[in-house]
Amino acid sequence: MKVALFVPCYVEQFYPEVGIATLELLEKYGVQVEYPLEQTCCGQPMANSGYQRFGDDASRVFMENFGDYEYVVAPSGSCTLHVKEHVLGESEVKVYELCEFLTDILKVEDVGVSFPFKVGIHASCHGLRGLRLAKSSEIVGDDFNKPRTLLEKVKDIQLVELQRKDECCGFGGTFAVSEEAISVRMGMDRLADHEDSGVEVITSADMSCLMHLQGLSKRNQHPVKIMHIAQILNGAKPS
Amino acid sequence: MSSKNEMLDKIAKNKPPKNTLPELLSFGSGERKEWLEQFSASSALNGGTTIVVKSWEEIESYLKSKFDLDKQTVSLSPDLNGNLDIASILDPHDLEKVELAILEGTYGVAENAAIWMPEEKLAHRALPFIAQHLVVVLESKNLLPDMHEAYRKIDVAASDYGVFIAGPSKTADIEQSLVIGAHGPRSMTVFILDL
């Protein structure tokens, strides 16, 4: 199976290790991964700020890079959602967030790694309520959680229950800057929930939320570690 | 142009393409025996009390033990006595001193303990609100499982006024603390007559 890898702009620039983990993970499951070298960004930063029209060039570049593939995989629920809702249009390209690609398409059963730590899952909102990677707490129905299902296959991992299992971290793209005070407070509240539950490592399918939480925990010298789910599934350990 | 026509014209111009009206919903109604338990539990959550009785005498002795029946008591039930002749009251303001109102309910809904009280069962619309305490007697055969069933059974437009009463007057407007007896009844007791 051939898949095009879409690496979100902030991962490309600041968290290459997340892109590498995603690539290696997909290769481990026998996927032929191609990374179109001319890719940039999905255009979400502009669009969510009210300037979808300024993201048109980014959308064009996205389609030039990915338009001919059957499958595109990205280690981000948020970017995947934006592409599906605002970039693809009539195109038949199938874009997947990494976790849902692993559970729904590759139907991964064995991950073959160990992670002997207390882990809290941060449910990033766009993956949760946009892509339905899990059942949100508001909805009534059968419970499911794709990222959690994958992590449950990791040996020695201790998944921790939170007081508020799917409250937003307050990142929200430019919201983090335009509503800085409340964004910071939301992030600190999320950190507290994880820390009160004894979490050693916070993980998520979205590095953008994690960048926000990491920025706060580092500034306040909290010991909690931050890792993208691809890194845990690929066998990395907290640094 | 009148405001009415102006509004209607704007709606005609602005409304979306026509959608169809979905069918009314209906769900499995469970066991009649469960309804009684469900009703009692819901009533307690609403701040009321539900007591299952086998006879009118049981109700009478309960009322004697719990209420000062020397105070103004209105009973609209032929089987229970009050001390205020409701027919003598023409202006609802004269109900101001009523301590206890005893009413007969029509249908009760198990899922939320709401009892349908049409105007005919109230004498005055104000009665179940102005009284300090409220008692409603309901026959167990008149329990319904949920609100869908209630609206199927009851024509709410057949009465000039009607109200689903599910508990006493309550508020949580001060720091979300539940307080019973906001304006109306300080208690609501439902007797389910299980004959």
Added chain:
Amino acid sequence: MAKTITHAEAAEAFLKDADRTQWHDETLWHVRTKRDTAAQKLPEWEQLRENASKVKEYVLSHLDELLVTFEKNAKANGIEVLWAKDAAEHNQHVYEILQKHSVQNIVKSKSILTEECGLNHFLEDKGFDVVDTDLGERIIQFNKQVPSHIVMPAIHLKKKEIGDIFHTHLGTQQGADDPNYLTEAARNHLREKFINANAAITGVNFGIVESGGFVVCTNEGNADMGTHLADVHIACMGIEKLIPRKADLGVYLRLLARSATGQSITNYSSHFHRPRSGKKMYLILVDNGRTEQLGREHFRNSLKCIRCGACMNTCPIYRRSSGFSYNATVPGPIGSILSPGMDLKKHSTLPFASTLCGSCSDVCPVKINIHEQLYQWRQVVTEAGHDSAAKKWAMKIGGKVMGSPSLYDFLGKSARSALKLTPKKLVYSRVNTWGKSRDLPEPPKESFKEWYRKNRKP
């Protein structure tokens, strides 16, 4: 003209009191969890939401016909029906009714529509005694405030503060803050008002087209105390409050209280079809921007709202900034998609007071796609130019960079090196809002693309 305060500024001011913020957040989160418990008890919950949404879509797509039928049926019931295209006309109708019946004393039950129309001030200016009888509304009326929440109007106040307000206005003991004691004081005070009122004003939760009646829901019974004692009942209703059939109430009454507070139903659900013999009942049908909202394709679904307030209780921003930060009659997520339609410039920051987390849409009992509408309003706000020039400029540049792979690579690399070389003091200067309270990520030695070229690409 004074500059309109932005949501961010108002939120920042609220957040300065960290303890109050935590208290406010936890109080509303508690209501949200009660809602969850109530909803989870009904396996058919999602079917109810879907049905409630579809019925309202039917209503919106037939609104003109339904209003005509509703009016006809209500009139046949002996209800006088008036139409008001805006707040001013609504207030004028109320005024004329009050004059006609020589009313002096008015009791009101909660109606967000009359808040929207500014009815209280209008009537007070004309010399009427207007008493809000919902306990929460009476508290804020004493305190000269507007509701900070549509279901729990005084949720922003602590009991100590309410104790002080009651001490001033009702003569309760100084420092007394027991909710039972305070409620009893309000009860005695308001009983007298109910007894002496000549007219009662209520809102409307649902107008029933097929039977020409309407439903009002309360827990306190205050709408009933008012209307059943006064000679005149004036019910004020937004035109979107219609439901076609009596039996549709089954769905809406199951959803409304559960969504609002986690109760299975409000303790009183009153169905008004005809006035008391010899008494008067008026129904005012109000537009005030609703027909315009109906014409906005992306936003018309906001008119499905049944005013349960669940989106406020769940919103992580509302919980941490309080209702007043929205500076609008209806605060929170639903207010942020309704208010821009009334005054785009004044409310231009509200669509941005969200992370687009989507919890509001998932909790909404009539399935309004609130967070998607927030996204759409953002586009409208910037198109209309109600956004900072600096942000627009940054976004335009951002778009250009993202539209050019070579520029993107070049600037990415430059930014990473700059970040590495710049002294920390300069990186975290005042212009870096991100860095005020957060560290920036450590710039890596190479980007993913650089790594990929080295390690994978032949």
